[in-house]
Amino acid sequence: MVEQTVQIVSNERDTDLYFRLVVRAPQIAPLVQAGQFAHVRILPLREALLRRPFSIFQVSGSTLSILYKAIGKGTEVLSRMRAGEELSMIGPLGHGFSVPQPGGVTPLLVAGGYGMAALYLLAQHSPQKGIVFVGGRRRVDILCEEEFRALGWEVRVTTEDGSQGEKGFVTQALLTELKRGATGRKLFACGPTAMLKAVGRLAAEFELPAELSLDEHMGCGIGVCLTCVVPIKAGENWEYQRTCTEGPVFDSRRVAWEAIG
């Protein structure tokens, strides 16, 4: 974990409200592992005090990139920042995905919308190439499928309105695939909580291991404020653990879904 001032290399619109931010972060970039995040202070926000957490999408030498949707105060201001401007970044943070061993499990990745970004480094570092299932509401919510194809992965797209790929939920496409054969596979997922819960259910049904990257509202990002807690099984009961520190990636069997509202 390092705090440094990073310079924006580029910050361009992808589709719709989605943007790709590339920053020069020479101290942070070399440390990044798959599934980790960066906590960003957007200085022009002023009276909105907190940092904003973003999954780290790609890493290249001393730069790293982030894929985000301009949907709130923070991301809207961020989307108007230009190359050369600076941000304060703490990273890499959190406990990411376990990259499969050579000859080990074949990964099946499941992403909802820009959850794709959190899975890219895992796909890049996995010795076995698998299938990535990506779902979104509309065509514009399907991001970076070309990047995954370029890694040699098969990408299966679903949209709720049928504007791209198969019509329906991403977990339906996953179910179809798992019915064909589940042995030797492992699920890795990032997306909305409802999707993660459905992936967790499928993992249990097919007796597959699954790692889920949970997205919780976050405060400090380094384990202090206890904002981003999720219920994790502990013995007979459950306890709150921190998405920013013990997570964001948790073994789906350990998540106490019954305690998530």
Place this chain on the structure above:
Amino acid sequence: MNLSVKIGTLTLQNPVTVASGTFGYGVEYAQLVDLNQLGAVVVKGIRLEPVRGNPTPRTVEVTSGLINAIGLQGPGVDGFIRKYWPFLKGLRVPTFINIWGTTVEEYAEVARRFDALGGVGALELNVSCPNLKAGGAQFGTDLKLLSQVVGACRRATKLPLITKLSPNVVSIVPYAKAAEAAGSDGLSIMNSFPAMAIDIETRRPSLANVTGGLTGPCIKPIAIKLVWEAAKAVNIPVIGMGGIQSTADAVEFLMAGATAVAVGTASFYEPQTALQVVAGLREFMQQKGVQDVRDLIGSVQTDK
């Protein structure tokens, strides 16, 4: 140049500490902040048993502030000693342990446990958390209960005792005096303000707990006034806190009468804040030709 100040029998190398609940147990910040440059490390509130804390959402960002209702999630005395004390006792600066309970007896028992531990810098009595059904602010907003809880802890330990007061009272003066009379060696002024925010899309409160405690820069002027009032009324040192995010903020608290200050919510968004304030304070004193930080304390001129 002297930056050191005293709280009871304890000397701090500088007057800049951190606010309980905003700095975890110190170790979380160790990779980002040189803890040994602080005046003291102040840990999150601890009671006898582990505490699960409130459901989520637990915090909400508001204009220049944050409302939280964490519910004092924590490992309990034994969990703290096992998990965090080995790290904290290795620091060169004192650790203040913030303690709480749901009864006077529990407060005293927690105080005894930390007294017996050895090596603790001071105990900070949390009688002011607004997010608990039992314990916390009920002790800090009732003069009789406040005297009882401070008195019981006083009998339980020789460690410096600092009472962290609630701002949620008509006048802070009687509470400050009661804590002093019951044996407190210092006062932390203040805890968060009861507050609420509503999500207008869902018509639901922004916090699962419905209400929480407001912190951050938006509360600073209120805190300054409370510190100023309390510091005049007692002969024990006051640790001032509430929205400090810069050197200027800290100096303002000192001038209002605080002997030391605590950086709180600012550590969440800028972990270096407390250390920046230490450096900035030195610079400010140099510029103003102030040799001793104690010359700043209570130096506000209110007479015409």
